[in-house]
Amino acid sequence: LMPDQWFSQNAGPRYVQLRHRLEEAIKTGLLPASSSLPPEREIAELTGFSRVTVRKAIQEMVKDGTIEQRQGSGSFVREATQRVEQSLSHLTSFTEDMANRGMQTTSRWLERGVFMPTTEEIVTLSLTPDDQVARIYRLREAGGQPMALERAALPLDILPNPLEVVTSLYEVLAKHGHRPVRAVQKIAAVNLEPADAHLLSVPEGTAGLRIQRISYLETGRVAEFTQSIYRGDAYDFVAELRLSD
Numbered sequence: 001l002m003p004d005q006w007f008s009q010n011a012g013p014r015y016v017q018l019r020h021r022l023e024e025a026i027k028t029g030l031l032p033a034s035s036s037l038p039p040e041r042e043i044a045e046l047t048g049f050s051r052v053t054v055r056k057a058i059q060e061m062v063k064d065g066t067i068e069q070r071q072g073s074g075s076f077v078r079e080a081t082q083r084v085e086q087s088l089s090h091l092t093s094f095t096e097d098m099a100n101r102g103m104q105t106t107s108r109w110l111e112r113g114v115f116m117p118t119t120e121e122i123v124t125l126s127l128t129p130d131d132q133v134a135r136i137y138r139l140r141e142a143g144g145q146p147m148a149l150e151r152a153a154l155p156l157d158i159l160p161n162p163l164e165v166v167t168s169l170y171e172v173l174a175k176h177g178h179r180p181v182r183a184v185q186k187i188a189a190v191n192l193e194p195a196d197a198h199l200l201s202v203p204e205g206t207a208g209l210r211i212q213r214i215s216y217l218e219t220g221r222v223a224e225f226t227q228s229i230y231r232g233d234a235y236d237f238v239a240e241l242r243l244s245d
């Protein structure tokens with residue numbers, strides 16, 4: 001890191017000047033993705049800025065997601081986010097969507113079991129208050145990158161053993177002859193809650209999409225009620241529209 005590459009006649013507060021220098025270093029590959037930043041003290045020495053300024057510049061870059069801080073191992077340049085295009089016209093599963101792009105999926109389980117249903121689940125899945133519900137809640141990753149938090153609820157006779165779902169819910173449903181054939185999906189913008197942002201590895205306040213999917217069996221019965229939080233910075237939703245006749 002050459003100090004002279006970091007100096008410029010930029011106006012604005014000192015931490016903003018330093019931040020521009022660091023952003024420049026990232027853009028030109030001087031500080032490549034995944035590389036670790038030198039310690040604050042070293043950056044201060046190299047650039048002539050004070051440590052307070054260095055800390056403030058880094059804090060700002062952590063907030064906007066350019067830099068990531070890992071407990072005990074310092075600061076790193078974050079990998080650029082991989083965006084994916086997601087069709088809104090086909091009833092596919094996450095596993096299928098990612099496999100079509102050649103991406104491997106992994107899940108981090110947050111909840112998986114049989115529970116008492118919430119009022120919303122009772123209404124949506126047409127349960128009685130005495131029925132229990134199968135619930136699976138997971139962080140879904142593709143190509144090692146967190147993509148979405150998905151919380152699915154299903155009637156117990158449709159998914160008697162939630163533990164059977166290891167990778168694909170739809171695959172398990174298909175095996176039991178319960179693959180949904182139709183779904184209604186609702187999408188709304190949200191600011192990610194701090195806990196969700198943390199799970200999705202994005203800065204707090206990042207835009208997210210709240211997606212609700214209610215899917216139906218051939219018989220017209222509701223099979224699945226899924227509430228998800230998708231990363232706003234990782235998805236482009238695409239639908240083909242036609243002039244109706």
Ligand code: 16G
Pocket residue numbers: 092093094095096150152167168169170171211212213224226227228
């Ligand atoms: C998609 C669905 C979700 C479904 C899941 C099954 C949305 C927006 N999409 O992510 O409802 O439960 O696929 O995927 O909610 P899987 O078969 O890979 O588990």
